[in-house]
Amino acid sequence: MPQAYRASILHFLADPGTAKNARALAETYEYFADGLLLVDRGVVQAVGNAETLLPKLDKTVPVTVYENALLTPGFIDTHIHYPQTEMIAAHGEQLLEWLQSYTYPIESKFNDHCYASGIAERFLDELLRCGTTSALVFGTVHPQSVDAFFEACEQRDLRMICGKVMMDRNAPEYLTDTAESGYSESRALIHKWHNRGRLRYAVTPRFAPTSTGEQLSRAGELLQEFPDVYLHTHLAENPQEIDWVKQLFPEAEDYLDVYERAGLLGKRSVFAHCLHLGEREWQRLGATDSRIAFCPTSNLFLGSGLFPFSRARQQGIRVGLGTDVGGGSSFSILQTLNEAYKVLQLRGETLTPLQGFYLATLGGARVLDMDDVVGSFRPGREADFVVLDKACTPLLEFRMQQCRDLNEELFVLAMLGDDRAVRATYANGRLVHRRDLSDADLEP
Numbered sequence: 001m002p003q004a005y006r007a008s009i010l011h012f013l014a015d016p017g018t019a020k021n022a023r024a025l026a027e028t029y030e031y032f033a034d035g036l037l038l039v040d041r042g043v044v045q046a047v048g049n050a051e052t053l054l055p056k057l058d059k060t061v062p063v064t065v066y067e068n069a070l071l072t073p074g075f076i077d078t079h080i081h082y083p084q085t086e087m088i089a090a091h092g093e094q095l096l097e098w099l100q101s102y103t104y105p106i107e108s109k110f111n112d113h114c115y116a117s118g119i120a121e122r123f124l125d126e127l128l129r130c131g132t133t134s135a136l137v138f139g140t141v142h143p144q145s146v147d148a149f150f151e152a153c154e155q156r157d158l159r160m161i162c163g164k165v166m167m168d169r170n171a172p173e174y175l176t177d178t179a180e181s182g183y184s185e186s187r188a189l190i191h192k193w194h195n196r197g198r199l200r201y202a203v204t205p206r207f208a209p210t211s212t213g214e215q216l217s218r219a220g221e222l223l224q225e226f227p228d229v230y231l232h233t234h235l236a237e238n239p240q241e242i243d244w245v246k247q248l249f250p251e252a253e254d255y256l257d258v259y260e261r262a263g264l265l266g267k268r269s270v271f272a273h274c275l276h277l278g279e280r281e282w283q284r285l286g287a288t289d290s291r292i293a294f295c296p297t298s299n300l301f302l303g304s305g306l307f308p309f310s311r312a313r314q315q316g317i318r319v320g321l322g323t324d325v326g327g328g329s330s331f332s333i334l335q336t337l338n339e340a341y342k343v344l345q346l347r348g349e350t351l352t353p354l355q356g357f358y359l360a361t362l363g364g365a366r367v368l369d370m371d372d373v374v375g376s377f378r379p380g381r382e383a384d385f386v387v388l389d390k391a392c393t394p395l396l397e398f399r400m401q402q403c404r405d406l407n408e409e410l411f412v413l414a415m416l417g418d419d420r421a422v423r424a425t426y427a428n429g430r431l432v433h434r435r436d437l438s439d440a441d442l443e444p
């Protein structure tokens, strides 16, 4: 049954950051002040000006009108930990102490499938409230944490990527696997979940300090066996972490080399953080077409550092936004844009409003190598989208009235917006979150 949605509509066709002049920039996106998005059976059929499309529309097609709203593709979070939902906003530590004090103890609870299911539901509720429709997600070391997560995603028909953590040293015994069990359990999960509906698997060694070289090599074997699965890990987040990696892997040239020796680099590999890299590492990330998740709220919250965005761009590396909850302090990609902007201000760089919304949508999809299915409203894409309310708070409404153009509106939305700005979220054409109604009103 076709459905149409009328609002202001913005989506990207290319990266505005690479445009050399105003004309090229204008070709990287489409904006319809009074737009119409036509969806049938979860798939985008057309997008354009309402004035042009409405007369061609069959009169039986229902049109949902969203006043004073901006409709964009659903947000994409390229790095987040669902088990850490319950310990977001834990006070006072930097990375290595934070892991010991808060993270590992709560991750132990995910050996219980039922407990994991409860947190997965709450996590997905929160993502959708924030307008995020796809994410690259850490589970815990327990295979049942991944089962619980994918079951919950499948029920809501979400496009998600997740994996079981591999961790065979330097962590509490209750949270470790072995090189062999990490390999075989991951392999079984790949068989069970990878490419099932909208779900994809990511081989997920936590970070170099908690894996032996043998375990990382087994992770590399999985990537050889299943070339279209993802690799998801952390890289160069914190100075103490980097010193530790040097001690643990004296034979490696640098941190990235630990992963490269195990065969973990490539276009389906996403490295979170990348705050303190050397020249060689930047070049190798670029040469292998590996991807980066920029996690500003986490990098500030854990005092880890300021991401050198322009250095990554200069190398031609694809960068997406990650919330990194619970190291990150918000589920909201709008709030993440807010802090990304401030991080770049401190570095003497900038993030334009268009570049920000590109990163939140098509840019994220390109990092996850899924821009052929989500991230824009090109016909044939899956209809994952978000309806942003330009009057969600008195201040936002008032400030919006002063805006003279799209750029100003986008910037104000990113700086002042959060979950309150998300009026509705759709996944595969279905309403999955509506701010002003209860769950009972959602489509079955």
Ligand code: GUN
Pocket (backbone or CB within 6 Å): 081, 095, 099, 103, 206, 207, 234, 237, 298, 324, 327
């Ligand atoms: N490095 C290793 N594990 C983690 C984690 O859970 N969160 C963050 N931010 N960094 C990590």
Ligand code: ZN
Pocket (backbone or CB within 6 Å): 079, 080, 081, 234, 272, 324, 327
């Ligand atoms: Zn993380």
